[in-house]
Amino acid sequence: MGPLFAPVVSGYCATTIGWRWAFWIALVYAGATMIPLAFLPETFGPVLLLRRARTIRKEDPAARVVAQHELEKKSFKELTTVVLTRPIRMIIFEPIVNTSCAYLALCYAIFYMSFEAFPIIFQDLYGLSPGECGLTYLSIGVGCLIALPIFFAHDNILRRGQGRNAPWTRQEESRRLPLACIGGPLFAISLFWLGWTSRDSIPFYVPMLAGIPFGLGFMCIFQALL
Secondary structure, three states: OHHHHHHHHHHHHHOOOOOHHHHHHHHHHHHHHHHHHOOOOOOOHHHHHHHHHHHHHHHOOOOOOOOHHHHOOOOHHHHHHHHOOHHHHHHHHOHHHHHHHHHHHHHHHHHHHHHHHHHHHHHHHOOOOHHHHHHHOHHHHHHHHHHHHHHHHHHHHHHHHHHOOOHHHHOHHHOOHHHHHHHHHHHHHHHHHHHHHOOOOOOOHHHHOOHHHHHHHHHHHHHHHO
């Protein structure tokens, strides 16, 4: 939702209180969101076990308790040659990784290209103000919100399938794939909808509503493939 609110803020600020305030507001918001980060608890399993082992040793120096994370000391050479090159090796030699990444990159590119396309459509073609044009992005946000009950419903289906040991739940790469099978066609339909209806003879809200299947498809694709 963050990228979708930004055009609304900048659209109204830049034309009233000055373009610099679009950046000041972003800075204030970013600073405010850093505050709760200081209070977020650690959730990474190996780090929690490491802290627990250190606490036990501190309370009882004779205790021979060691966390697995402590036994996996990596040298700088191993870090640079194995850990940092692993993503590169996976994206080159693993077809399921490089094809998924290519598809996600395409979806992400189209998503951010819409930030260039919407002003051309809704400002240049329909004559909306920058602020009003920013509001049209919220239709994508509506689609993202509609995706939430679909996620919850799929989680319930997945849990029930795992409970009866359904074959498709044992294939890890297939557990979230149904979401992408919904999102992919919706994403493509939304683009044709936007392209074919963006003309003077059609009201502006018709192409704007194409943002709903756009946001819905985008979220389903990302939740599935990530």
